[in-house]
Amino acid sequence: MFAALDVHAISLLNGLAIGSLLFILAVGLSLIFGMMDVLNLAHGVLFLAGAYVAWWLGGPSPSWAGFAAALAVASAGGALSGAGLALLVARLARRSHLDQALLTLGLTLIAADALSAVFGDDVHAINPPPGLGSSVAVLGHAYPVYRLALIGLGAALAAALHAVVDRTQLGALIRATVADREMVAAIGVDERRVKLGVFAAGAALAAIAGVLGAPVYGARPGLDGTVLILALVVVVIGGLGSVRGALIGALVIGQIESLGRAVLADLASFVLFGALAMVLIVRPRGLFGAPTGARS
Amino acid sequence: MIARGPGRAAPYAAILALAALPLVLGDYGATTFARMLAFALAAASLDLLVGTTGLPSLGHGACVGAGAYAAGWIAVHVTRSGPVALGAAIAAGALIALVAGSVAVRARGVFFLMLTLALGEIVEQLAHSWRSVTGGSDGLYGIPAAQLAGIPLAEPRLLAWYVLGGFAAGMAVLGWVTGSPLGAALRGIRDNEARMRALGYPTYRYKLAGFVIAGGIGGLAGGMLAAQQRLVTPADVGFATSVPLLVAVIVGGEATAWGPCAGAAIVVAIRDVLGPSLGGHGALVLGAVFVAVVFAVPGGLSRIGRRVAR
Numbered sequence: 001m002f003a004a005l006d007v008h009a010i011s012l013l014n015g016l017a018i019g020s021l022l023f024i025l026a027v028g029l030s031l032i033f034g035m036m037d038v039l040n041l042a043h044g045v046l047f048l049a050g051a052y053v054a055w056w057l058g059g060p061s062p063s064w065a066g067f068a069a070a071l072a073v074a075s076a077g078g079a080l081s082g083a084g085l086a087l088l089v090a091r092l093a094r095r096s097h098l099d100q101a102l103l104t105l106g107l108t109l110i111a112a113d114a115l116s117a118v119f120g121d122d123v124h125a126i127n128p129p130p131g132l133g134s135s136v137a138v139l140g141h142a143y144p145v146y147r148l149a150l151i152g153l154g155a156a157l158a159a160a161l162h163a164v165v166d167r168t169q170l171g172a173l174i175r176a177t178v179a180d181r182e183m184v185a186a187i188g189v190d191e192r193r194v195k196l197g198v199f200a201a202g203a204a205l206a207a208i209a210g211v212l213g214a215p216v217y218g219a220r221p222g223l224d225g226t227v228l229i230l231a232l233v234v235v236v237i238g239g240l241g242s243v244r245g246a247l248i249g250a251l252v253i254g255q256i257e258s259l260g261r262a263v264l265a266d267l268a269s270f271v272l273f274g275a276l277a278m279v280l281i282v283r284p285r286g287l288f289g290a291p292t293g294a295r296s
Numbered sequence: 297m298i299a300r301g302p303g304r305a306a307p308y309a310a311i312l313a314l315a316a317l318p319l320v321l322g323d324y325g326a327t328t329f330a331r332m333l334a335f336a337l338a339a340a341s342l343d344l345l346v347g348t349t350g351l352p353s354l355g356h357g358a359c360v361g362a363g364a365y366a367a368g369w370i371a372v373h374v375t376r377s378g379p380v381a382l383g384a385a386i387a388a389g390a391l392i393a394l395v396a397g398s399v400a401v402r403a404r405g406v407f408f409l410m411l412t413l414a415l416g417e418i419v420e421q422l423a424h425s426w427r428s429v430t431g432g433s434d435g436l437y438g439i440p441a442a443q444l445a446g447i448p449l450a451e452p453r454l455l456a457w458y459v460l461g462g463f464a465a466g467m468a469v470l471g472w473v474t475g476s477p478l479g480a481a482l483r484g485i486r487d488n489e490a491r492m493r494a495l496g497y498p499t500y501r502y503k504l505a506g507f508v509i510a511g512g513i514g515g516l517a518g519g520m521l522a523a524q525q526r527l528v529t530p531a532d533v534g535f536a537t538s539v540p541l542l543v544a545v546i547v548g549g550e551a552t553a554w555g556p557c558a559g560a561a562i563v564v565a566i567r568d569v570l571g572p573s574l575g576g577h578g579a580l581v582l583g584a585v586f587v588a589v590v591f592a593v594p595g596g597l598s599r600i601g602r603r604v605a606r
C-alpha cells in the first residue's frame with residue numbers, strides 16, 4: 001500500500017515538473033489573448049524552436065555554457081519573433097479574430113517546415129546540463145534532479161511574474177490593457193507598445209520553455225502541435241488573460257498528464273479532453289476568466 | 297450568399313467534365329485526380345461548418361480519418377464491397393461528430409477552434425494507441441481494392457470514376473443542405489445567433505445537426521481516401537489533415553459552393569505533386585500561399601473572380 005503511495009508521490013512530482021513547464025509556456029499565450037484577443041497558434045512552434053536552439057548550441061549533452069547560451073538566444077529570438085508576430089497581426093486588426101488566428105497558423109506551417117529542413121526529421125534527445133543529470137532518492141525512488149530544478153524554476157518564475165503583474169506599475173498597465181484597451185488608450189497611454197511588449201515577452205517565454213523542456217521532451221517534428229494543444233487546454237481551463245489562471249491550469253493539466261499516464265495510460269488524452277469539456281460547459285470563460293464584454 | 301453557378305445545369309456539366317478527365321490523364325494523373333476529389337469533398341464538408349455556420353473547425357480531420365479507418369477496417373476484415381465500406385465511413389464520421397459536437401458546438405469563436413483542435417489531437421492519439429483496430433503508428437495497411445458489383449477497382453481510372461461518384465453524391469447532399477431551411481437557419485446562426493434564438497430556433501440542435509452532417513460527409517471523403525490510398529495512418533486523422541483542409545477552405549473561399557473544392561485541388565497539387573520536386577517543402581509553400589491569401593485576399597480566391605466580374 002505504501003509502495004502504491006510512493007508511486008503516486010513520484011507521479012505528483014512529475015506532474016509538478018510538467019506543470020511548471022506548461023506554466024512558462026502558457027502564461028504568454030494567455031496574456032496575449034487577454035490583451036489583443038489574438039489566439040497565437042504559433043506558440044507551439046516557438047517552443048519547438050527553443051528546443052532546437054538547445055540542440056543546436058548544446059548538442060546532445062549541453063555544457064552549462066551551451067545551455068545558458070541557448071537560453072539567451074531563445075529569449076532574444078523569441079522576443080524578436082513575438083514582436084514581428086504582433087506587428088503582422090496588428091495589420092489585420094480590423095478583420096475577424098479567425099483571420100488573425102489563421103495568420104499565426106500559416107506562419108506556423110512555414111516555421112515548422114523550415115525547422116525540420118534545418119534540423120532534419122530525426123528525434124533529438126537532449127541531456128540536462130552537467131550536475132542536473134543525476135538522480136536523488138525521493139521516498140526510496142530515484143528521481144531526476146533536473147525535474148526538481150524545473151519545479152523550483154517554475155515556482156520562482158510564477159512568483160516573479162505574479163509580483164510584476166500584481167504589484168508594479170507596469171503590471172497595472174498590463175492588467176488595465178487586458179480589462180479595457182480603449183480606456184487605456186483614451187488616458188494617453190500608447191497601448192500598442194504595451195501589446196508589442198507583452199507579445200514579445202510571451203513569445204520569449206515560450207521559446208525559453210522550449211529550451212528548458214528539451215531535456216524532458218527532446219526536439220522532434222510534431223512536438224509543436226502536442227505542446228500547443230496542452231497550452232491551449234491550460235489557458236482554457238485557467239481562463240484567458242490571467243497569470244493566476246495560467247498557473248492553476250498548468251498545475252491541473254500537469255497532474256492530469258502525469259497521473260493519467262501512470263494510471264490509465266491509454267485514456268490520458270480522454271481525461272484531458274474530458275476536463276476541458278467539463279470546464280467549458282460549467283464555466284465557458286474558464287475557471288478564472290474575467291467576465292468581460294463581447295469577445296468572439 | 298449562396299454562390300450558385302450560372303445556372304442549374306452548371307453542376308451537372310461540371311461533373312460531366314470531371315468524368316471525362318481520367319480519359320486524358322495517365323495513371324498517375326488519375327490517381328492524383330482521385331486524391332483531389334476525396335480531399336475536395338472533405339473541404340466542402342468542412343465549409344458547411346466554417347462558411348455556412350461560422351464554426352471554424354480545426355478538428356475536421358478527426359471525422360475524415362475516422363471514416364478512412366472505418367472503411368479500411370471493413371475492407372480488411374468484413375467485405376470488399378466498396379459501398380458498404382463507404383456507408384461505414386459515413387457512420388463513423390457522423391458518430392465522431394455527434395459525440396464531439398455535443399460538447400464543441402456549445403463554444404464559439406476561438407473557443408470552438410481550441411476544442412476542435414483538441415478533438416483532432418485526441419482522435420489521433422486514439423489511432424496511435426488502439427493498435428488492435430488501427431494498427432498503431434504503422435497504420436492500417438493491406439486494404440484490398442474496393443469492389444463494385446463484384447468488379448475490383450484496382451485500375452486508377454476505374455477508381456477515379458468510383459471516387460467521382462462518391463464526390464458527386466456528397467456534393468449533392470451538401471448542396472441540398474445549404475439550400476434547405478436547415479441551411480438558411482445555419483446561415484442565420486452564423487450572422488446573428490442571439491436573434492435566431494430569440495426567434496425560437498433551438499440553435500444548439502441546429503448547430504449539432506450541421507456538425508453531424510459535415511462529419512458524415514467528411515467520413516465519406518475519408519472512406520474514398522482509404523479506397524484510393526489503400527493505407528490509413530494516424531496522420532490522416534490529426535493536425536496534418538485538419539490544417540490543410542482548413543487552408544483549402546480559406547484559400548478557395550468560405551461559403552462558396554466550389555471554392556473549397558478549388559482550394560483543395562490547389563492544396564493537393566502543392567503538397568503531393570509539387571512538394572516532392574521542391575525537396576519535400578510543400579508545407580512551406582502551402583504556408584506561404586495561406587499567409588498570402590489571409591493577408592491579401594480576404595474571402596479567398598473565389599472572391600477575386602467575383603470582383604473581376606463586377
